[in-house]
Amino acid sequence: MLGACLLRNIIRLFILLTQRFSVVAIACFLIVGCASDSFHYSNVANSRNSSTAPSTRSIPSSGIHRVQSGDTLFSIAFSYGLDYRNVASINGIAAPYIIYPNQKIRLRGSASRTASTASTSKTKPSTSAPKTVTKKTTEKVNSSSRPVSTVNIPEQKVSSWHWPIVGAVTKSFSNAGVSSKGIDIKGKNSEHVKAAADGVVVYAGNGLIGYGNLVIVKHNDVYLSAYAYNDRILVKEKQSVRAGDSLAIIGGKGSERPLLHFEVRRDGQPIDPLKVLPKQ
Known part of the structure; x- marks a missing residue:
C-alpha cells in the first residue's frame, strides 16, 4: 500500500517537472526567436534598397509623369535622365520651378505647343465659373505648393571638382x-x-x-x-x-x-x- 502511494507521488512529481520544463523551454525559444528577428530587421529594410540599382527610368508610353509628394522638377528630370530646363520649358514652368502633387508633367513635346494649350485651358474656365475655379486653385497652391529653389544658382563654370569622399x-x-x-x-x-x-x-x-x-x-x-x-x-x-x-x-x-x-x-x-x- 505504501509502495503504491510512493510510486504515484513519484509519477506526479515527474509529470509536474516535465510540464515546468516545457514552459521554460517554450519561453526560451520565443525569447531567442524574438531577439533574432530584431537583430535582422535592419537587413530586411536594406534588402529593399539593394534589390534595385540606381538607373535612369524609361519614359512612360503616355509621356507624362504625375507628381508625387516630395518630387521636385529637378528630381523628376534627374530620374528620367532629362535636362530640367527642357522639362520646365515643355510644361511652361518658370523659376523657381514650383510644382504640385498630382500635377501632370509632360516629358515629351515642345514649348510652343504646351504654351498654346496652357493659354486655352486658362481662358476656358474664365467663361464658365471663374470664382469657383480661382478659389480651388488658391487653396491648392496654399496647401501643397513646393518651391524648389528661391536662391541664386551659380552661373559660372565649375572651377574645380572635389571628391565627395576619399576612397576606392x-x-x-x-x-x-x-x-x-x-x-x-x-x-x-x-x-x-x-x-x-x-x-x-x-x-x-x-x-x-x-x-x-x-x-x-x-x-x-x-x-x-x-x-x-x-x-x-x-x-x-x-x-x-x-x-x-x-x-x-x-x-x-x-x-x-x-x-x-x-x-x-x-x-x-x-x-x-x-x-x-x-x-x-
Missing part, C-alpha cells in the same frame, strides 16, 4: 542599358559626404527608387551632382553649399557598407564622374 572606386561608370549611371566609392563608417562643388541643394529625400536617401546639388545651368545611399541627410532643399560642405552621413546598400553612389549629370545626361574629378 568599387563600381565604375557605364552608360549602357540600366547599368550604373555613376560610380560607387568605398568609405569609412560615419564619414561625412561632401559637396563636390559650389551649388544649391535642389533635392533631399528618398523618393527615387534605387537611390535611398539622396541629395542632388545643382552647380549651374549645366551640371548636377547626386549623392546616394546616405544613412542620414544633413542639408535641406534650397540650401546653398560650398565645395567641401557636409551633405550627409555615408550609408550603403545591403551588405555594401559604408558606400557612396556618386553621379554627375551634364545637361541632364549622366557622364563618368572620373572625367571631372581630380586624380586621387
Whole structure:
C-alpha cells in the first residue's frame, strides 16, 4: 500500500517537472526567436534598397509623369535622365520651378505647343465659373505648393571638382542599358559626404527608387551632382553649399557598407564622374 502511494507521488512529481520544463523551454525559444528577428530587421529594410540599382527610368508610353509628394522638377528630370530646363520649358514652368502633387508633367513635346494649350485651358474656365475655379486653385497652391529653389544658382563654370569622399572606386561608370549611371566609392563608417562643388541643394529625400536617401546639388545651368545611399541627410532643399560642405552621413546598400553612389549629370545626361574629378 505504501509502495503504491510512493510510486504515484513519484509519477506526479515527474509529470509536474516535465510540464515546468516545457514552459521554460517554450519561453526560451520565443525569447531567442524574438531577439533574432530584431537583430535582422535592419537587413530586411536594406534588402529593399539593394534589390534595385540606381538607373535612369524609361519614359512612360503616355509621356507624362504625375507628381508625387516630395518630387521636385529637378528630381523628376534627374530620374528620367532629362535636362530640367527642357522639362520646365515643355510644361511652361518658370523659376523657381514650383510644382504640385498630382500635377501632370509632360516629358515629351515642345514649348510652343504646351504654351498654346496652357493659354486655352486658362481662358476656358474664365467663361464658365471663374470664382469657383480661382478659389480651388488658391487653396491648392496654399496647401501643397513646393518651391524648389528661391536662391541664386551659380552661373559660372565649375572651377574645380572635389571628391565627395576619399576612397576606392568599387563600381565604375557605364552608360549602357540600366547599368550604373555613376560610380560607387568605398568609405569609412560615419564619414561625412561632401559637396563636390559650389551649388544649391535642389533635392533631399528618398523618393527615387534605387537611390535611398539622396541629395542632388545643382552647380549651374549645366551640371548636377547626386549623392546616394546616405544613412542620414544633413542639408535641406534650397540650401546653398560650398565645395567641401557636409551633405550627409555615408550609408550603403545591403551588405555594401559604408558606400557612396556618386553621379554627375551634364545637361541632364549622366557622364563618368572620373572625367571631372581630380586624380586621387
